[in-house]
Amino acid sequence: MSNIYGEWLKTQREAAGLTQQELATAAVMTRSHIAHIEAGRRNPSKEDARRLDRALNTGDVLSSFLPDDDSVVAKHFEAAHALEQQAVEIREFALSFVPGILQTERYARAVLGPSYPPLGEEECDRLVVTRLERAKILEDPVTPVVWALLDQSVVDRPIGGPEVMAEQITHIVRLAESRRVRVHVLPRSLGFHPLLESMLTLMWFDDQPPVAYSEGVRMGKVHDSPAMVQELQGRYDLALSDALPFKESLALLRATAKDYGRHD
Secondary structure (H helix, E strand, O other): OOOHHHHHHHHHHHHOOOOHHHHHHHHOOOHHHHHHHHOOOOOOOHHHHHHHHHHHOOOOHHHHOOOOOOOOOOHHHHHHHHHHOOOOEEEEEEOOOOOHHHOOHHHHHHHHOOOOOOOOHHHHHHHHHHHHHHHHHHHOOOOOEEEEEEEHHHHHOOOOOHHHHHHHHHHHHHHHHOOOEEEEEEOHHHOOOOOOOOEEEEEEOOOOOOEEEEEEOOEEEEEOOHHHHHHHHHHHHHHHHOOOOHHHHHHHHHHHHHHHHHOO
16 A cells, blocks of 8 residues: 555644644544554545544545545445444444454355345445455454354354355354454343344444444444443443353354255
């Protein structure tokens, strides 16, 4: 990635007499994200670039010359996507299908393919690539810390068919066995639990308060109210307390993957 953009941002920030933290505060971003942009490790989102322009009084320069980005996400997920890339800890709850950062290519294609209105092949490919790019945050062996709480319906629903599910569940098991991701399954026998209404993502950062993200059909919301975030964290903790322990969760996942393998 060319760092011309990052170097120009740094020049403008220093010309304005601002530290990275001061610019981050003015642009409603994290200091670490500013540092990544200046170092050329990440590109800002379009909304980030607009806020940087306002904070630095640079018109629309940072927005207009934003480096090309082939990633595409649903509009309601844009804010959460930017935060996901900055988080130092992520706790996922999945109600009906595997969280995006844990998906394999074939599983992602099975999730994204049968949409309405129908997607063209090129658009579907772009969505799949973006989803796989999101998963690259797991290439760092330590950060972000990731926990995944899966309703058992996630592994019982044969999205893409038995072969795709066997591959997908095995992928999760390998991430868990390597201790890169901690996984717990909420058993079907539990019945009602406090997260049964929708999927939920909790995120923590090194230099800003935690946030939560909930999502339903064609809509999503980032929650940053401390009271709401605390409530959603509490719901997550309560559901987690009823989940299978780590070793039992892995045993269930291994057995389920093996069962899918028999039906290839």
